[in-house]
Amino acid sequence: MSNPLLDFEDLPRFDQVRPDHVASAVDQLLAAADAALAQVTQADFPSDWNAIAKVLEAATERLGRGWGVVSHLNAVADTPELRAAYNEALPKVTDFWTRLGSDERLYAKYKAIDAATLNPEQRQAHKNAIRNFVLGGAELSGAPKERYAAIQERLAELSQKFSENALDATDAFAYYAGEAEAAGLPADVVLAARAAAQEDGKAGYKLTLKMPSYLPVMQFGHDRALRERMYRAYVTRASDQGEPRLDNTALMREILALRREESQLLGYGNFGEVSVVPKMADSPAQVVSFLRDLAARARPHALKDLADMRAFAAVKLGIGDPQAWDWPYIGEKLKEERYAFSEQEVKQYFTAPKVLAGLFKIVETLFEVAIQRDQAPAWNPLVEFYRIERNGELVGQFYLDPAARTGKRGGAWMDDVRARWLRPDSGRLQTPVAHLVCNFAQGVEGKPALLTHDDVITLFHEFGHGLHHMLTRVNELDVSGISGVEWDAVELPSQFMENFCWEWAVLRHMTSHVDSGEPLPRALFDKMLAAKNFQSGLATLRQIEFGLFDMLLHTEHDPQGDFMPLLAKVRDEVAVIQPPAFSRTAHTFSHIFAGGYAAGYYSYKWAEVLSADAYAAFEESADENGLPSVETGRKYRQAILESGGSRPAMESFKAFRGREPTLDALLRHQGMA
Template identity: 60%
Template sequence: MNPLLDFSGLPRFDAVQPEHVTPAIRQLLDENRALTERLIAPETAATWDAFVQPMLDAGERLSRAWGIVGHLHSVNDVPPWREAYNAMLPEVSAFYADLGQNLALFAKYKALATGAEFPALSPARRRIIENELRDFRLSGAELPEEQKPRFKEIQEELSALGAKFSENVLDATNAHAEWIEDEAGTKGLPEDAKAAARAAAEKDGKPGWKFTLHAPSYIPVLQFCDNRDLRARMYRAYATRASEFGPAELDNGPLIDRLLALRNEEAKMLGYASFAEVSLATKMADTPGQVASFQRDMAAKARPFAERDIAELRRFAAAELGMDTLESWDLSWASEKLKQARYSFSDDEVKQYFPEPKVLAGLFRVIEALFAVKLAPDAAPVWHPAVRFFRIERGGKLIGQFYLDLYARETKRGGAWMDEAITRRRIQHGVQTPVAYLNCNFPAPVGEGTQMRPATFSHDDVITLFHECGHGLHHLLTQVDELPVSGIHGVEWDAVELPSQFMENFCWEWDVLSGMTAHAETGAPLPRALYDKMIAAKNFQSGLQTLRQIEFGLFDLLLHSEFVPGAGKGFMDLLADVRREVAVLVPPEWNRFPHSFSHIFGGGYAAGYYSYKWAEVLSADAYAAFEEAARSSGSTLDAATGERFWREILSVGGSRPALESFKAFRGREPQPDALLRHNGMAVAA
């Protein structure tokens, strides 16, 4: 049996091969098409059981199989898997485009929405029907018949361009390496970063140290390495990835122009003024103007702090480092020196207290304390030997499982993300438990055998891990039995980051950190004095960080709301305008950040990057409830508040509007005060 067609349990990563993809996906596409024809026939009643349930069952089989293929394309991007994925991507895109434009299907859903059964359906099922009707309209179902083929072509090309964009970024990242043969050229680098670079060189059979553009190699060079020439070369290579400064076949510039033109055309066909309006149709925010005002208001509050941050850095660099000019490749390095001078500690010093086993144990302890669950190792086939598998139980009963793929690899796309393998739903024999993929790009353990040294994580890495686990908990702790609104399904995009950003807050609590640290060499826990320094430095350059996020978010929004592709002004010109408006630090003219902005060109964040900051307001306000509880209980790991957060936010998934869920938890509308306070910017407000 083709392992991609086996839905009896977990994905069979020990058996599935690239050659399984085309026959399995084609069979599932054929089955779905045949079923759709039967369901749109007049004799099929427009009821949940006769019409919707069979659609969901067949659709899940296709999405699960294709999800495995997409996952392997992301974490094992070797040529055979890339070819297998890209071979079927056009057919899968075409199928969903056809489905979204099927007027008979649309009519069936409309008949159900106006029929006698609808008022008697559960709130979750009614929300699913309402979402389906909205999505049909966004998929072009109401377009004139003569326009539908063109709309379908747009969807297929957008899917292909998005995949190609991400592949170009990965290939351009892999294409560059820097070699240092004299150890003096590595001065300032942490020992584990040097060891990893040495191991990389040895793997290639070369002397010295090899540095790449992958985050575990690139970030330490920019942050710690005293070799300014190396920093400059690495920065330029990183900042010009997938642009006209490299191989023409990897240049994402033309892809960006094409993506923007197609999105604009799609919006106009649907009767919207811009693609941003299309994007916001499925989000909490109402209009591009509202989002722009939100971001500009945040920028105004952050700007005085950002200006103070950069003035302090320039003064320090001139007085203590002898640098009259700070270039972009100097900023992280000089900031680290300032941070060490001001707070008397370095990120590398902190990193030695976060070995992977202690971090995972601490993370699991937080989850167990908050949500009355138990986590334990489990067994399953995996796609790489470094991947681990865990189970979550509540009241002695299995409620979810997840894969943990922590380390960076050349065949794995960058960044960190959560994705679903299986979604909770009610099936014939009970409840199907959800399964998640949690993916990061952390440095791997160094050494071999008994000399193997566990991976150590920076505090930023720990925050990233908690963040992705927040997404995972949203998916895994749902109690909704209807797949389209179970877990993260059906949750407005600008609220999806609420649980993930909420979890980050625990990484700053002493009663959490003190129990998840042990020095890599001595085993000693994190000293309270060092923790106090970390807290003092928590909002170091928070003004600059906030403006950077708003720069990305406003650029994304204006790119999809006011920018007109091909009208004489390029997307780099728009980025320059945005920087003039909100930034206090402007990178070199040759910096090509948009060419690797995978969130909006290769992912799902187009006209939605603002969601990170929008959801930060929600998450900070939600966390404030735990801070309030801690005043009487003595700890933010408050079980009663955790139970309420689980019941009102995590368990309900997308079965009701996110604002309703927030108000059910907090008892009121969200307020920005907690976020400004957490970021040390409450005074300006």
Template identity: 55%
Template sequence: MYPVSPTQGENSFHSQSFHMNPLLDFTGLPRFAEIKPEHVAPAIEQLLNENRALVERLLADDVPPTWDDFVLPMEDANERVSRAWGPVGHLNAVMNSPELREAYNATLPKITQYYAELGQNLALFKKFKALRDSAEFGTLSGARKKVIENELRDFRLGGAELPEDKKARYLEVQEKLAELSSRFSDNLLDATNAYTLVIENRDELNGLPEDVLQAAREAAEAAGKTGWLFTLKAPSYMPVMQYADNRALREKMYRAYATRASEFGDAKLDNGPLMDEIVKLRGEEAALLGFANYGELSLASKMAETPQQVVQFMRELAQRARPFAEKDLAELREFARNELDLSELHSWDIGYASEKLREKRYAFSEQEVKQYFPEDAVLLGMFRLVETLYGLSIAQASAPVWHESVRFFDIRDAQGQLVGQFYLDLYARNSKRGGAWMDDVITRRRKAEGIQTPVAYLNCNFSAPVGGKPATFTHDEVITLFHEFGHGLHHLLTEVEDLGVSGINGVEWDAVELPSQFMENFCWEWDVVQGMTRQADSGEKLPRALFDKMLAAKNFQSGLQTLRQIEFSLFDMLMHSSFEAGGGKTILQLLDEVRAEVAVLMPPDFNRFPHSFSHIFAGGYAAGYYSYKWAEVLSADAYSLFEEHGVLNPDIGARFRAEVLAMGGSRGAMESFTAFRGREPSIAALLRHNGLIEEG
């Protein structure tokens, strides 16, 4: 359905064209089986042309703007663009191919230009201002007022008030940044895929778990090789670093992983020059808009107020965590010396020595725990938790998918009404970028024919099933799954009916992690965990004694882990606020300075971590990586209310759903938090959850 169309003639063309081009069919879910690279450019060009014609018509209209006649048509038009472009970006991330990548990268500048043009359109800005100043504004709902306020802010941040020559330069900067970010991502995927290591002697693989060996053997067979094949993807790389007794193998894999997309490999895939250019262009973008630096620009739409405030928050947290991190490292070094005969701990020894120390101290291994978390039991347990807390039911459903391993689910309320739907894509593969993420497919809103059901993508990179058995997850992977599902619920359980602030739309970036990190806490609750376990061979539930050991080990090395997050966050914010690209100091030198200040573990000189730091160079976390820790203060404190009233308390669940999840971006995150918690957030719960409190 097309509520807005430039001409009736084009509308009739539409009804035929979407049958030919699946990207132009907005009647339901994306038609993944039919989407081809050649559909991308024509669909997007058609929609952008229609939208530009619409903007012209709205601006030519002299009548005062109203919500229904001005905001709504714009909302409809831009939603169509995002619903056509969304599946393309998604497929580019999960089913990457040379043809699709080419179609995506060729069309990306057009999308970037369109949104930059909109953001710079002074006449549109004036229309929104007129609406803000009109009598109608006072009669609008809180959500609609917030949409308009956000639009006005975004016009200012999009350069609408710039003189024409600066607008042109701003547009160039936006296009270049989009191109560089996409190239950064492509380079990293290609560099990760380019490395494989085949081991033919079984003795070189001592210590590796059986299921890892099985996966490596199957990978070798698939590649027409004998022996065991290892890659730099997480399910292959991580177990080598954690379990392989062979130190030379660990060093070899570590070196390959730590130098991906750098000058040590294929020059065409070196992200170094891209990083310099990205940081420089972001600085220029901020200067054009009148900000002192990109950090300030980034925070203009977040909860944190200034880069200095973020840096201070990080440094204070570093001071609290440092004594614990130093203790963690001293213990690890002593253990490695005495028990593993490692006189010096290198970066490729840390994961291995840590796993051995954990096994000795808590008398269990991650591998043992992993056998208790088969995929089907984990999903059932996670769904049951959500059903208990929020009075919902989740059931598998069918929809067109992009890979045979992808599944699709319906979420219904107590009355059986459809609330939301989501795709689950759990396994790593060559065509898929690394990491785990949630993305929106369709956002909830009210339309003439009723409520539009929200839909989400949940993506992970876990090991696929091998040898005919179900996939089993480490406890860390279970936590990752809960985290992404938390993001999904934030998008799916919204009750807001206006697109701009529905679900995760309009939520401050440093509060977006609240619902996801909040969900992680349940992975440490016996009442939840026991219901989602089944030993892969015997079928027994996780024994309470083993869970207690896991709990005792929960904050194992949490000082080190906290400092690592602070190191990344501080590096990100300083690079975007007090660092000048090309100003005599390199990005790597800045990182060295940050490490000298906050880290206790120093990686080797050849480590090129920034070259694979997609979050800030190719994702939305530039000058925002601190959000993880910032939001963890909120999520830990929110969870403490459940701890006080019973973690499976449906009344507190209903309150969290109503005040946080349902509200989306229709009001400030701090307002939603205090409405739920009854007060401002406190850091105490975070420190307690992470074991960063001296026991006296």
């Protein structure tokens, strides 16, 4: 097996993949998938679920896994050579999936399958497949069908280019600050910045737009001019305000225009209408109404947050007219005064190894599993690999890639390496494997990496997605784990896990001071808890601003026009802090221009209602020490995690809660009840 991308015996050989492997592997996988498609669409091939899966799904699953390795490496270990190989193969891969999803012969086979012969998992997968064929253009023919395929290929190119520009614009910026400019920055950030400058052969402290460097400057840096410099660089990335070759403006307009054209080919008025078809929400109008209702509830709290900051800035900091680059700094200083602690103080207790051990402990206890280190080839020495077992049986495995570095896409995400599946071609049960990717600071001078409490929440969030993927008991590929779950419900397990980061019974087991080894003091935790909903009104409005902009962009906005006035209009309606005119945050809004959240960013707030209500069941059943109930954990695991996408998300929620969700728990959790 000379080409590692063609080895599907077990785990991917990430350490052996080279850019020159990509073209030949993709060509072979596509040829096999095409041959399988040709076979199952023959007139005499039976319209039988298992027969089709045995031939076609076996081939397309391998294609998905092989291409998944290439895509993953492109996101976490980008090089010019790999990027070129990825971009060369991308149109071919896109073309195949488009043809597959719109093949009228295959569509006819699926329509002819007798649903009464299927088990419940297969019935749900079959129902989804019929819907996806319609959304994939299977009912189009002639010129419209050809145009639909051309649109898919172009959208894939544009999204990839958008992502590259955002990464390159982020990586391109570096500022070497002097001693005085670095005043106020946390010690570990200063150490890392000095080491990075020395590596470049420069004096001073190297500051970048990667989150572990950028955010501490904005929160703690005393030098207002430095904060302005960093802010300006950050909010103008990949836009008309920066380097012309990295400007995403034209790409964004073309993406929006093509999405509008695609939706009209499919018989819809706009892309928002297409987006909600496979989601829980009934219509874009329902989404907009939901967001505006939540905005109205949050606005009084946000206005109070803002008034408090303005008064504090004027009286205590001598900042009479705060600018955009001042707000994170003012907020941090106000929090320090009001609650007598700082994020920097808290961070000393969250060493990465201890946090991970604490996360594993709560997962093992609640969901009755065991997590252990495991061995697998990886793409970077900092990547760790683990296995999850229940009663000695392998349930799933995952790669953990926590560290920010050059050539790695920003943000945090979970992705699948392979899904749980009772393979029809071999009869063997394939266990799920996941990627958990974050962008945390690395340890310096022999000390472990320190995480902010927000980092801890991010880790729990992504692990929630991972549990959804790995703890499934569904054997049907298309509805196993997160597959087939409505996109606006897919954040339920991730946001649910975040709640444990605020439970003393959980948190005390995952802290150890970096120098003394002492656990987090209860008094400091109580201050954190008191500050939990500090500025939750502002934070809620910010998410609503993103969600509303996204949905209106894909419904009311004319794609030929400038989208900046729409963003300004949404901010006028929702935001209480207006950014400067040069701000171009939309130009790096990868969730909707290079991810799966187009006309779906509202999903975060929508699923938060579900997750808060689900977590309320744990609050109601906790013991006198605040420890969550294992029985409730088991019920949640079985109703939500194990059932995956095998039934509608609302059915899974009701199986757990015994009723539909309400907004009450979310408002209570965020101090807005």
